[in-house]
Amino acid sequence: MAKGERAMAYIQWSRRFELGVPFIDSDHKVLVGLLNRMNDAARVDGDLTDIGGILSALVDYTRYHFAREERAQESAGYPDMDDHREQHARLAIEARRLFEAYRRDPGGIEVGDILDFLSDWLMDHILLHDMAIKPYLLANLEAVSAAEGVDYAALMAEGDTRKQPDWTRLAVLAVEDSRPFAHVLQAILNVIGIHDVAVVSDAAEGLRLAEGQRFDLILADWRMQGMDGLDFVHTARARGITAPVVMLTGYVDESLEAAREGFQISEWLQKPVTSAELMACIARHVAA
Ligand SMILES: [Fe+2]
Ligand SMILES: [Fe+2]
Numbered sequence: 700m701a702k703g704e705r706a707m708a709y710i711q712w713s714r715r716f717e718l719g720v721p722f723i724d725s726d727h728k729v730l731v732g733l734l735n736r737m738n739d740a741a742r743v744d745g746d747l748t749d750i751g752g753i754l755s756a757l758v759d760y761t762r763y764h765f766a767r768e769e770r771a772q773e774s775a776g777y778p779d780m781d782d783h784r785e786q787h788a789r790l791a792i793e794a795r796r797l798f799e800a801y802r803r804d805p806g807g808i809e810v811g812d813i814l815d816f817l818s819d820w821l822m823d824h825i826l827l828h829d830m831a832i833k834p835y836l837l838a839n840l841e842a843v844s845a846a847e848g849v850d851y852a853a854l855m856a857e858g859d860t861r862k863q864p865d866w867t868r869l870a871v872l873a874v875e876d877s878r879p880f881a882h883v884l885q886a887i888l889n890v891i892g893i894h895d896v897a898v899v900s901d902a903a904e905g906l907r908l909a910e911g912q913r914f915d916l917i918l919a920d921w922r923m924q925g926m927d928g929l930d931f932v933h934t935a936r937a938r939g940i941t942a943p944v945v946m947l948t949g950y951v952d953e954s955l956e957a958a959r960e961g962f963q964i965s966e967w968l969q970k971p972v973t974s975a976e977l978m979a980c981i982a983r984h985v986a987a
Pocket of ligand 1: 768783787824828829
Protein backbone atom coordinates (compact mmCIF):
# COMPACT_ATOMS: atom_id res chain seq x y z
CA MET A 700 0.00 0.00 0.00
CA ALA A 701 1.41 3.36 -0.95
CA LYS A 702 1.59 6.01 1.76
CA GLY A 703 2.65 9.60 2.35
CA GLU A 704 1.86 11.41 -0.88
CA ARG A 705 -1.32 9.34 -1.23
CA ALA A 706 -3.03 11.03 1.69
CA MET A 707 -5.81 13.48 0.94
CA ALA A 708 -7.21 16.59 2.59
CA TYR A 709 -8.83 16.12 5.98
CA ILE A 710 -12.60 16.33 6.13
CA GLN A 711 -13.63 19.37 8.13
CA TRP A 712 -16.87 18.80 9.95
CA SER A 713 -19.32 21.60 9.24
CA ARG A 714 -22.86 22.47 10.31
CA ARG A 715 -24.18 21.74 6.84
CA PHE A 716 -23.63 18.02 7.59
CA GLU A 717 -25.77 18.21 10.72
CA LEU A 718 -29.28 16.78 10.78
CA GLY A 719 -30.02 17.86 14.33
CA VAL A 720 -30.70 14.23 15.25
CA PRO A 721 -28.02 13.62 17.91
CA PHE A 722 -27.35 9.90 17.34
CA ILE A 723 -26.98 10.38 13.58
CA ASP A 724 -24.77 13.45 13.90
CA SER A 725 -22.54 11.74 16.43
CA ASP A 726 -22.25 8.60 14.25
CA HIS A 727 -21.36 10.72 11.24
CA LYS A 728 -18.70 12.51 13.29
CA VAL A 729 -17.25 9.15 14.34
CA LEU A 730 -17.10 8.06 10.67
CA VAL A 731 -15.46 11.31 9.61
CA GLY A 732 -13.03 10.92 12.53
CA LEU A 733 -12.13 7.41 11.37
CA LEU A 734 -11.45 8.67 7.84
CA ASN A 735 -9.27 11.44 9.25
CA ARG A 736 -7.35 8.97 11.43
CA MET A 737 -6.82 6.79 8.36
CA ASN A 738 -5.44 9.87 6.65
CA ASP A 739 -3.13 10.46 9.66
CA ALA A 740 -1.91 6.87 9.47
CA ALA A 741 -1.22 7.30 5.75
CA ARG A 742 0.92 10.38 6.46
CA VAL A 743 3.22 8.95 9.12
CA ASP A 744 5.84 6.30 8.76
CA GLY A 745 4.25 3.68 10.87
CA ASP A 746 3.04 0.16 10.59
CA LEU A 747 1.07 -0.34 7.37
CA THR A 748 -1.26 -2.60 9.33
CA ASP A 749 -2.60 0.44 11.22
CA ILE A 750 -4.39 1.52 8.08
CA GLY A 751 -5.97 -1.94 7.83
CA GLY A 752 -7.08 -1.72 11.47
CA ILE A 753 -8.73 1.63 10.89
CA LEU A 754 -10.39 0.36 7.71
CA SER A 755 -11.73 -2.59 9.68
CA ALA A 756 -13.16 -0.23 12.32
CA LEU A 757 -14.77 1.83 9.55
CA VAL A 758 -16.43 -1.26 8.08
CA ASP A 759 -17.77 -2.27 11.50
CA TYR A 760 -18.87 1.18 12.60
CA THR A 761 -20.57 1.78 9.26
CA ARG A 762 -22.55 -1.41 9.71
CA TYR A 763 -23.63 -0.27 13.18
CA HIS A 764 -24.53 3.21 11.96
CA PHE A 765 -26.61 1.83 9.08
CA ALA A 766 -28.43 -0.52 11.44
CA ARG A 767 -29.25 2.42 13.71
CA GLU A 768 -30.43 4.62 10.87
CA GLU A 769 -32.55 1.83 9.40
CA ARG A 770 -34.12 1.01 12.75
CA ALA A 771 -35.10 4.69 13.15
CA GLN A 772 -36.53 4.83 9.61
CA GLU A 773 -38.56 1.71 10.21
CA SER A 774 -39.98 3.10 13.42
CA ALA A 775 -40.79 6.43 11.74
CA GLY A 776 -42.41 4.78 8.71
CA TYR A 777 -40.04 6.60 6.36
CA PRO A 778 -41.47 6.18 2.82
CA ASP A 779 -38.13 5.89 0.96
CA MET A 780 -36.72 3.35 3.35
CA ASP A 781 -36.15 0.66 0.72
CA ASP A 782 -34.05 2.94 -1.48
CA HIS A 783 -32.07 4.16 1.49
CA ARG A 784 -31.46 0.63 2.67
CA GLU A 785 -30.22 -0.32 -0.79
CA GLN A 786 -27.76 2.59 -0.75
CA HIS A 787 -26.46 1.37 2.60
CA ALA A 788 -26.16 -2.20 1.38
CA ARG A 789 -24.14 -1.09 -1.66
CA LEU A 790 -21.67 0.87 0.43
CA ALA A 791 -21.38 -1.87 3.05
CA ILE A 792 -20.51 -4.38 0.33
CA GLU A 793 -17.96 -2.05 -1.26
CA ALA A 794 -16.33 -1.18 2.08
CA ARG A 795 -16.08 -4.86 2.99
CA ARG A 796 -14.64 -5.64 -0.44
CA LEU A 797 -11.92 -3.01 0.14
CA PHE A 798 -11.13 -4.47 3.54
CA GLU A 799 -10.95 -8.03 2.21
CA ALA A 800 -8.71 -6.84 -0.66
CA TYR A 801 -6.45 -5.19 1.91
CA ARG A 802 -6.35 -8.37 3.97
CA ARG A 803 -5.37 -10.49 0.99
CA ASP A 804 -2.69 -8.09 -0.19
CA PRO A 805 -1.94 -5.04 1.99
CA GLY A 806 0.58 -3.77 -0.56
CA GLY A 807 -1.83 -4.02 -3.45
CA ILE A 808 -4.32 -1.28 -2.67
CA GLU A 809 -3.97 2.49 -2.71
CA VAL A 810 -4.94 4.13 0.55
CA GLY A 811 -5.61 7.42 -1.31
CA ASP A 812 -8.21 5.71 -3.50
CA ILE A 813 -9.92 4.21 -0.47
CA LEU A 814 -10.00 7.56 1.30
CA ASP A 815 -11.36 9.31 -1.80
CA PHE A 816 -14.02 6.71 -2.36
CA LEU A 817 -15.20 6.56 1.25
CA SER A 818 -15.15 10.30 1.89
CA ASP A 819 -16.96 11.18 -1.37
CA TRP A 820 -19.52 8.53 -0.68
CA LEU A 821 -20.06 9.52 2.94
CA MET A 822 -20.45 13.22 2.22
CA ASP A 823 -22.83 12.62 -0.72
CA HIS A 824 -24.88 10.16 1.24
CA ILE A 825 -25.22 12.46 4.23
CA LEU A 826 -26.10 15.53 2.20
CA LEU A 827 -28.48 13.88 -0.26
CA HIS A 828 -30.01 10.88 1.46
CA ASP A 829 -29.65 11.28 5.20
CA MET A 830 -30.91 14.88 5.04
CA ALA A 831 -34.14 13.56 3.52
CA ILE A 832 -34.95 11.59 6.67
CA LYS A 833 -34.45 14.59 8.93
CA PRO A 834 -38.13 15.72 8.97
CA TYR A 835 -39.22 12.20 9.94
CA LEU A 836 -36.83 11.93 12.86
CA LEU A 837 -36.70 15.41 14.35
CA ALA A 838 -38.53 15.31 17.66
CA ASN A 839 -39.53 11.68 17.01
CA LEU A 840 -38.46 10.23 20.34
CA GLU A 841 -39.81 6.79 19.58
CA ALA A 842 -37.73 6.42 16.40
CA VAL A 843 -34.63 7.75 18.14
CA SER A 844 -34.98 5.37 21.04
CA ALA A 845 -35.54 2.46 18.61
CA ALA A 846 -32.22 3.37 16.95
CA GLU A 847 -30.46 3.74 20.27
CA GLY A 848 -31.58 0.22 21.14
CA VAL A 849 -29.16 -1.23 18.57
CA ASP A 850 -26.31 -2.77 20.54
CA TYR A 851 -22.90 -2.66 18.85
CA ALA A 852 -21.49 -5.70 20.64
CA ALA A 853 -24.60 -7.79 19.96
CA LEU A 854 -24.58 -6.76 16.29
CA MET A 855 -20.89 -7.66 15.88
CA ALA A 856 -21.32 -10.96 17.72
CA GLU A 857 -24.34 -11.94 15.60
CA GLY A 858 -24.21 -15.67 14.96
CA ASP A 859 -21.73 -16.26 17.79
CA THR A 860 -23.63 -18.38 20.29
CA ARG A 861 -20.99 -18.25 23.03
CA LYS A 862 -21.86 -16.33 26.16
CA GLN A 863 -20.66 -12.73 25.98
CA PRO A 864 -18.94 -11.16 28.97
CA ASP A 865 -20.48 -8.16 30.69
CA TRP A 866 -18.45 -5.64 28.71
CA THR A 867 -19.42 -2.78 31.00
CA ARG A 868 -17.59 -4.36 33.95
CA LEU A 869 -14.26 -4.82 32.21
CA ALA A 870 -11.17 -2.68 32.58
CA VAL A 871 -8.82 -2.85 29.61
CA LEU A 872 -5.39 -1.34 29.08
CA ALA A 873 -4.10 -0.92 25.53
CA VAL A 874 -0.45 -0.16 24.84
CA GLU A 875 -0.16 1.02 21.26
CA ASP A 876 2.40 3.48 19.92
CA SER A 877 0.57 4.37 16.70
CA ARG A 878 -1.52 7.35 17.74
CA PRO A 879 -4.08 7.07 14.92
CA PHE A 880 -4.64 3.39 15.65
CA ALA A 881 -4.65 3.94 19.43
CA HIS A 882 -7.41 6.52 18.98
CA VAL A 883 -9.45 4.05 16.92
CA LEU A 884 -8.86 1.20 19.37
CA GLN A 885 -10.16 3.38 22.19
CA ALA A 886 -13.29 4.27 20.18
CA ILE A 887 -14.00 0.63 19.31
CA LEU A 888 -13.50 -0.64 22.88
CA ASN A 889 -15.85 2.10 24.11
CA VAL A 890 -18.60 1.36 21.58
CA ILE A 891 -18.35 -2.36 22.44
CA GLY A 892 -19.42 -1.18 25.89
CA ILE A 893 -16.10 -1.19 27.77
CA HIS A 894 -16.00 2.16 29.50
CA ASP A 895 -12.90 1.62 31.62
CA VAL A 896 -10.29 1.83 28.86
CA ALA A 897 -6.80 3.25 29.24
CA VAL A 898 -4.79 3.70 26.07
CA VAL A 899 -1.12 4.63 26.29
CA SER A 900 1.40 5.06 23.52
CA ASP A 901 4.41 4.05 25.55
CA ALA A 902 5.25 0.69 27.19
CA ALA A 903 6.84 2.27 30.29
CA GLU A 904 3.66 4.25 30.90
CA GLY A 905 1.66 1.04 30.43
CA LEU A 906 3.75 -0.68 33.12
CA ARG A 907 3.21 2.21 35.53
CA LEU A 908 -0.55 2.05 35.02
CA ALA A 909 -0.76 -1.75 35.30
CA GLU A 910 1.21 -1.67 38.57
CA GLY A 911 -1.23 0.79 40.07
CA GLN A 912 -4.56 -0.52 38.78
CA ARG A 913 -6.10 -3.92 38.15
CA PHE A 914 -6.94 -4.57 34.51
CA ASP A 915 -8.96 -7.55 33.28
CA LEU A 916 -6.92 -7.64 30.10
CA ILE A 917 -4.00 -5.87 28.46
CA LEU A 918 -3.71 -5.40 24.71
CA ALA A 919 -0.14 -4.72 23.67
CA ASP A 920 1.24 -3.85 20.28
CA TRP A 921 4.27 -5.98 19.47
CA ARG A 922 6.34 -3.59 17.37
CA MET A 923 6.77 -0.36 19.27
CA GLN A 924 9.39 2.36 19.43
CA GLY A 925 11.57 1.94 22.50
CA MET A 926 10.40 -1.01 24.59
CA ASP A 927 8.57 -3.47 22.32
CA GLY A 928 5.58 -5.63 23.22
CA LEU A 929 7.57 -8.70 24.25
CA ASP A 930 9.91 -6.66 26.49
CA PHE A 931 6.81 -5.03 27.92
CA VAL A 932 5.24 -8.36 28.83
CA HIS A 933 8.47 -9.83 30.22
CA THR A 934 8.91 -6.77 32.44
CA ALA A 935 5.24 -6.85 33.44
CA ARG A 936 5.51 -10.50 34.54
CA ALA A 937 8.75 -9.80 36.42
CA ARG A 938 6.94 -7.04 38.28
CA GLY A 939 4.08 -9.32 39.26
CA ILE A 940 1.48 -8.04 36.80
CA THR A 941 -0.68 -11.10 36.11
CA ALA A 942 -3.44 -9.75 33.82
CA PRO A 943 -3.87 -11.70 30.57
CA VAL A 944 -1.92 -10.04 27.78
CA VAL A 945 -3.01 -10.24 24.14
CA MET A 946 -0.35 -9.20 21.65
CA LEU A 947 -1.47 -7.28 18.59
CA THR A 948 0.87 -7.89 15.73
CA GLY A 949 1.25 -7.39 12.02
CA TYR A 950 3.58 -10.39 11.68
CA VAL A 951 3.88 -13.68 13.46
CA ASP A 952 7.15 -15.41 14.30
CA GLU A 953 8.38 -18.05 16.72
CA SER A 954 9.08 -15.56 19.52
CA LEU A 955 5.33 -15.03 19.88
CA GLU A 956 4.67 -18.76 20.01
CA ALA A 957 7.41 -19.13 22.64
CA ALA A 958 5.84 -16.33 24.71
CA ARG A 959 2.46 -18.06 24.49
CA GLU A 960 3.88 -21.43 25.43
CA GLY A 961 5.66 -19.83 28.39
CA PHE A 962 2.32 -18.27 29.48
CA GLN A 963 3.77 -14.77 29.14
CA ILE A 964 1.05 -13.89 26.67
CA SER A 965 -2.39 -15.48 26.43
CA GLU A 966 -2.71 -15.13 22.70
CA TRP A 967 -1.73 -12.97 19.77
CA LEU A 968 -4.06 -11.39 17.29
CA GLN A 969 -2.88 -10.67 13.83
CA LYS A 970 -3.69 -7.15 12.64
CA PRO A 971 -5.93 -5.95 11.15
CA VAL A 972 -8.51 -7.25 13.60
CA THR A 973 -12.24 -6.91 13.25
CA SER A 974 -14.45 -5.95 16.21
CA ALA A 975 -15.85 -9.50 16.25
CA GLU A 976 -12.34 -11.01 16.45
CA LEU A 977 -11.31 -8.58 19.18
CA MET A 978 -14.45 -9.31 21.21
CA ALA A 979 -14.11 -13.09 20.82
CA CYS A 980 -10.48 -12.85 21.92
CA ILE A 981 -11.24 -10.71 24.98
CA ALA A 982 -14.08 -13.10 25.89
CA ARG A 983 -11.66 -16.06 25.84
CA HIS A 984 -9.45 -14.50 28.49
CA VAL A 985 -11.74 -12.74 30.92
CA ALA A 986 -14.17 -14.30 33.36
CA ALA A 987 -17.70 -14.41 31.93
FE1 LIG B 1 -27.93 6.71 5.55
FE1 LIG C 1 -25.83 8.17 7.82
